[in-house]
Amino acid sequence: MLVGQAIGTQHHGQRVAEQRLVAEDIQLLEIKRTHQGFLSRSKKRRLPRWVRARQRDIEPTFAARAHSSGLPRSYLRRLASISTLAARGPNMLDSPTLDLLDSLRRTMAEKSFLVVTGAGISTASGIPDYRDKDGVRRGAQPMMYQEFVGNPAARQRYWARAMLGWPRIRASQANAAHWALAALQAENLITGLITQNVDALHTQAGSEDVIELHGSLHRVLCLDCQQRSERAAIQEQMLAHNLYLADVHATQAPDGDTLLDPAYEAGFKVPECPHCQGDRLKPDVVFFGENVASHTAARATLSVEQAEGLLVVGTSLMAWSAFRLCKAMAEQDKPVIAINHGKTRADELLQMKIEAPCEQVLPWLAERLITR
Structure with missing residues (x-):
């Protein structure tokens, strides 16, 4: 080794x-x-x-x-x-895409860009995304924040599915797109990195001071005592108390969720907080219907103000928390550029959009910016 x-x-x-x-x-x-x-x-x-x-x-x-x-x-x-x-795969980019990328390279060489990423950057790591190319959400409706905090049965359902989905999240590896952004940041070629993802793959790749807009699945928050715990420790507790699910297979869904037969949920024992022994534990992520933490939103806003441009990668920007950053950048007459398959909520604000795989585009871009 x-x-x-x-x-x-x-x-x-x-x-x-x-x-x-x-x-x-x-x-x-x-x-x-x-x-x-x-x-x-x-x-x-x-x-x-x-x-x-x-x-x-x-x-x-x-x-x-x-x-x-x-x-x-x-x-x-x-x-x-x-x-x-x-460590790149074969270059499958066509001539029009390469022309757009060369234009992006020139722009990023002249201006300091902030990067915002979404689920599309992690699909090459085996983590499903939410939406199709038209921005329409796939699968069932997500659990809402008020339902989770107010309904014990909802929490039981969530944790039963999440216990089976965690191994995929834990085993996921950063791909070429994550590595390219880490290299760009290490060479001070981007001003910072904001992600909507909760998989921590940017940190795994070596990126520093990542603003996790929607939190991280690698942490668990107690709604009673407000203490945080490592997700791995909570997983061990759930496995020990729910042995009947050891051999159950469930289809993977976004954000560590799974599609589990409801018949398996009723007998599930929810985890307890290691600090106060309460049973109102929540993954340290922002649920649908929940607000981004004020200090996190403030950091993101400051990052937009300090950058000269915004590069959006692998997201349709349907979530307001990320779309508002594009609006703020455009209102300051700064360029907003997207690398994403399909439509985005910010299409009318974009100076340029490149529809190609992140894991091919970003290494191409990093190579030419770093070696220029």
Whole structure:
């Protein structure tokens, strides 16, 4: 294993590991500089097999190392950039899309852009999104906030389904789009990152100070004592108390939900708060009908004011919490650009829209902005 296992806990071991990794980092940089097809748009563009293999080892461990390894920040930044540039799939973008992307590249090279992401950026990680290309919501109506907090049966239904849906969320891995944004942020090529997603994949990819507009499924809030707990601990408690669901299969739905036969819900024992033993636990996310926390909304507004443009990625912007950011940006005569399949609520405000997969578009963009 190239990364992670090479980092020892003792000073000498860590120094040796650092020296070896930095040497390999320089080697990767040299490959990037000398490989003639690296910046070509031809189908022959491809890094040597050993480099591609190393990128597969490097990527999943970057976020953990950023917090625990103690390696220099400059090294981690280079590592994020190289991982993003080299670990891409084949380029399937057509000429009109490439022309739009080149225009976006020029705009982002001149102006400081804030990025807002939605469910579409995580579909390549295996997490279902909400809406079709026309912005129409798929599946059943979501549970509303008032129903959840006021109805014990609703909470029982939610947690029974969420217990079965959590393994998919926990196992999800950041994809090339998340990595590209992390690299852009590490190189100070975007001003910040706001996400409507609750999967924490941006943080996993190494992005810092992510504004989680709608919270995170990785935390649980007690409605009685207001203390927060780790979702993993609550999951263990639910599994221990609901063994009858161990072998039940349920179809995955957005945000860690599942489509579970109601017959399995009645006997479900809801989790208790580890702090006060109350049973009114809620995932630390914003439900439909619930307001975004005031301090979170204020941070998002400030980010809009400080940026010179807004890049919207993988969202139809049907939620007001994100759409209002586009309106605010447009009212300040700043460009709003979208990378999204299908219509968005802000189509009339957009300076440009690129309808192509995020996991192809963002690495293309990161490569050219970082190496310009």
